[in-house]
Amino acid sequence: MRTMPIRPFLPPYLLERIAGSRNARQRDRAYRTLHDDQGFRARAGAAELPEGSARRGEPVRHVHSAGHTRELPGERVRSEGEEASGDPAVDEAYQGLGATYALYWEAFQRHSLDDRGMALLATVHYGEDYENAFWDGRQMVFGDGDGELFNRFTIALDIIAHELTHGVIQHEAALVYADQAGALNESLADVFGSLVKQHRLGQDVESADWLIGAGLFTDRVEGQALRSMAAPGTAYDDPLLGRDPQPGHMRDFVETQDDNGGVHINSGIPNRAFHHAAMALGGHAWEEAGQVWYDTLVDERLARNSDFVAFAELTLDNAGRRFGTDGEVRRAVHEAWRAVGVLS
Amino acid sequence: MNADDGAPRLTRASVLRLSREGGVAHMPGLARPRRIRCDRCSEAQRAELQALLDEAARYGERQVPGADRRLLHLGVEDGSETPVWSLTVAEDSVSDSLLRWWRLALSEPFSADESGPA
Numbered sequence: 001m002r003t004m005p006i007r008p009f010l011p012p013y014l015l016e017r018i019a020g021s022r023n024a025r026q027r028d029r030a031y032r033t034l035h036d037d038q039g040f041r042a043r044a045g046a047a048e049l050p051e052g053s054a055r056r057g058e059p060v061r062h063v064h065s066a067g068h069t070r071e072l073p074g075e076r077v078r079s080e081g082e083e084a085s086g087d088p089a090v091d092e093a094y095q096g097l098g099a100t101y102a103l104y105w106e107a108f109q110r111h112s113l114d115d116r117g118m119a120l121l122a123t124v125h126y127g128e129d130y131e132n133a134f135w136d137g138r139q140m141v142f143g144d145g146d147g148e149l150f151n152r153f154t155i156a157l158d159i160i161a162h163e164l165t166h167g168v169i170q171h172e173a174a175l176v177y178a179d180q181a182g183a184l185n186e187s188l189a190d191v192f193g194s195l196v197k198q199h200r201l202g203q204d205v206e207s208a209d210w211l212i213g214a215g216l217f218t219d220r221v222e223g224q225a226l227r228s229m230a231a232p233g234t235a236y237d238d239p240l241l242g243r244d245p246q247p248g249h250m251r252d253f254v255e256t257q258d259d260n261g262g263v264h265i266n267s268g269i270p271n272r273a274f275h276h277a278a279m280a281l282g283g284h285a286w287e288e289a290g291q292v293w294y295d296t297l298v299d300e301r302l303a304r305n306s307d308f309v310a311f312a313e314l315t316l317d318n319a320g321r322r323f324g325t326d327g328e329v330r331r332a333v334h335e336a337w338r339a340v341g342v343l344s
Numbered sequence: 345m346n347a348d349d350g351a352p353r354l355t356r357a358s359v360l361r362l363s364r365e366g367g368v369a370h371m372p373g374l375a376r377p378r379r380i381r382c383d384r385c386s387e388a389q390r391a392e393l394q395a396l397l398d399e400a401a402r403y404g405e406r407q408v409p410g411a412d413r414r415l416l417h418l419g420v421e422d423g424s425e426t427p428v429w430s431l432t433v434a435e436d437s438v439s440d441s442l443l444r445w446w447r448l449a450l451s452e453p454f455s456a457d458e459s460g461p462a
């Protein structure tokens with residue numbers, strides 16, 4: 001058995017720096033995290049993952065069922081190389097883990113979440129009528145939905161890949177999960193979530209739907225998905241769910257204390273920038289725009305508390321390094337950040 | 345209004361406020377606060393709510409690792425709608441029963457006067 005390298009979610013020095021800052025809301029949140037993280041680190045020793053994959057290019061997957069409890073990881077149902085279980089949630093999760101591994105390996109030569117072959121672990125049938133999917137710091141967790149508004153969360157491949165990408169981010173920039181850094185964290189999870197789906201379906205930028213979570217809503221919901229990367233703010237408008245609150249431009253940036261400072265709200269802005277760049281470049285989005293975003297995600301200069309401008313500037317630099325400083329890719333990326341009001 | 349003091353004793357005049365936020369998407373309609381009026385609950389229901397609040401208060405406010413987790417904000421108001429206590433907990437750290445109450449709070453007789461979004 002090999003233990004997964006557990007990293008603190010915020011390094012104590014950064015927390016102390018935020019705690020000394022003038023923004024009271026940020027400060028309160030930082031104090032809370034500083035306090036809580038000690039508890040988490042104390043427990044972290046107990047978290048062990050099954051052995052990972054020693055062969056680059058091959059994943060190790062394990063799908064478990066929580067049997068409608070909230071016990072993690074639950075009972076193991078299907079592991080790498082085993083036949084389909086016949087349980088749609090289990091088999092969708094297994095396929096989704098594979099498709100996510102495939103994009104990261106084939107497009108970016110990344111060997112699982114940590115680039116060291118870490119086992120991919122998912123639990124399905126979590127909780128009762130549970131309408132969410134999340135990354136718990138070491139594995140993905142999927143609910144079956146309530147059947148009223150939400151279907152089971154494994155239906156959407158991009159959501160599976162979204163959750164796994166949180167694991168990649170945790171091993172790389174470890175962007176703070178609040179405010180603009182948190183919105184970048186969310187946006188990267190959407191970008192690579194969408195790219196996994198496009199890669200799996202062999203789609204070019206024109207045929208991709210650029211939606212996040214299509215298929216999750218039941219017929220009773222007036223909406224097509226959780227988010228739209230092409231047109232943030234238009235994914236749903238429903239009496240019970242309310243209206244999609246995502247902005248697509250800095251002039252509509254939402255200042256809020258909800259949702260960790262709007263991490264799932266303001267992510268619409270960088271999402272739309274990615275869509276803009278990908279559409280301008282054409283072809284397969286993972287080949288150029290996706291490569292630039294990946295290079296930025298793993299760039300050591302990407303600080304944990306980066307804001308949109310810092311991230312955008314790094315994408316420009318990476319576009320120049322990989323595709324030429326006078327090239328079409330760098331120009332398209334620059335134009336995309338201008339279009340959403342992040343760069344001038 | 346301090347969570348460290350433990351949950352207050354619920355009376356018939358108390359109103360419990362529940363709101364849920366976060367998760368893989370922020371949906372304004374689902375994040376709206378819901379209210380449970382103790383004067384519309386039986387003694388047994390009020391005792392159950394008290395036990396759930398006490399349990400949540402013992403667990404306390406601590407952040408959990410990861411992303412797309414959901415939080416549950418708990419608040420107690422006195423009869424004149426003045427907030428007297430509040431607590432924010434990770435949803436999967438508290439009893440399933442609190443979520444059942446959150447679901448119930450959608451429908452009568454618990455939430456006739458649900459307030460709008462902030």
Ligand SMILES: [Zn+2]
Pocket residue numbers: 162166186189368411412
């Ligand atoms: Zn997320």
